[in-house]
Amino acid sequence: MLSVLLSAMLAVHAFALMDVHVPDQPVVALHGKDAILNCSFNAAGPFNESDVTVFWQLTETKRSVYGYSEGRDQLADQSYNFVNRTSLFPAELRLGNASLLLRKVAVADEGSYTCFVRVRDYGSAALILQVAAPYSKPVVTLESTSNLRPGDKVALTCDAYGGYPVADVVWQDGSGHNLTDNITTAVVANDQGLFSLTSMLTVVLEPNSNYSCRLVNPLLGEEGNTFVTITGQNISFPPVALWVTVGLAVCLLVLLVALAAVCRRKIKESCEEARREAEEAKELEEDESKTAMTPLKS
Numbered sequence: 001m002l003s004v005l006l007s008a009m010l011a012v013h014a015f016a017l018m019d020v021h022v023p024d025q026p027v028v029a030l031h032g033k034d035a036i037l038n039c040s041f042n043a044a045g046p047f048n049e050s051d052v053t054v055f056w057q058l059t060e061t062k063r064s065v066y067g068y069s070e071g072r073d074q075l076a077d078q079s080y081n082f083v084n085r086t087s088l089f090p091a092e093l094r095l096g097n098a099s100l101l102l103r104k105v106a107v108a109d110e111g112s113y114t115c116f117v118r119v120r121d122y123g124s125a126a127l128i129l130q131v132a133a134p135y136s137k138p139v140v141t142l143e144s145t146s147n148l149r150p151g152d153k154v155a156l157t158c159d160a161y162g163g164y165p166v167a168d169v170v171w172q173d174g175s176g177h178n179l180t181d182n183i184t185t186a187v188v189a190n191d192q193g194l195f196s197l198t199s200m201l202t203v204v205l206e207p208n209s210n211y212s213c214r215l216v217n218p219l220l221g222e223e224g225n226t227f228v229t230i231t232g233q234n235i236s237f238p239p240v241a242l243w244v245t246v247g248l249a250v251c252l253l254v255l256l257v258a259l260a261a262v263c264r265r266k267i268k269e270s271c272e273e274a275r276r277e278a279e280e281a282k283e284l285e286e287d288e289s290k291t292a293m294t295p296l297k298s
Helices: 002-011 090-095 239-293
Strands: 019-021 027-030 035-037 040-042 053-058 064-069 100-102 111-119 121-132 139-142 153-163 168-173 183-189 195-204 210-217 228-231
Touching: 019 111, 019 121, 027 035, 035 121, 139 210, 153 168, 153 210, 168 183, 168 195, 195 210
Parallel strands: 027 121
Antiparallel strands: 019 040, 035 100, 053 064, 053 111, 111 121, 139 153, 153 195, 168 210, 183 195, 210 228
């Protein structure tokens, strides 16, 4: 029956005199939440609820979303995707409100919807429904590699899930420089159409360096609590290099001690030799003096 009514409404489209209004901007609905697709009309003269026919359909496929006529729901042709998920606000029909309540919005609901209204005269208008879902807080991890040293190239991975649509990923260093040109990003959708996102940034590690991964949902804007920082403070010399360094230091210390001992002994030997030479010279001088003072016998 509703299909017949809709055909009749379309047949008189050329003679439509009633204004039907929907939002000019896309309606953004959160995944899993209820949404209201606003539609209002201006009827000429007073009317009863039973005089109103309202029909919502998908603009592209013409599939029936919801129907109302003769004061009650007309759902015989309703698409199975919308069963038990749609309703009008009957008490507000007399106020010109033909808005549709869509429950538990899913990614598959995204698209264009047309609102048809007839109260003696006929009118229609189409709006766009967009679906958005916030991503989880991103988690940044450093690749599992042992023996990392400053100057090594490593990969930082940023993971987030459960969002829609695809988010923009912004990587920055501690100075706020954009590193997005150095990333690769993979996106996978689950059975609900929500995305899991993995972005990888390759960097050259430096001591005490900071990196951040930020997600920007094109419909929700920059998502709260999505800024994560990773530092290079825990980077250290590998164990082998550490032991080699310690060994070299010990060897150098032993060498210095040995060199000091040798020098000390040499200095001591030189001093003793100089003293002996001085004593011998003194004794020789004394002997020469005694010889000079002894009188000659006649």
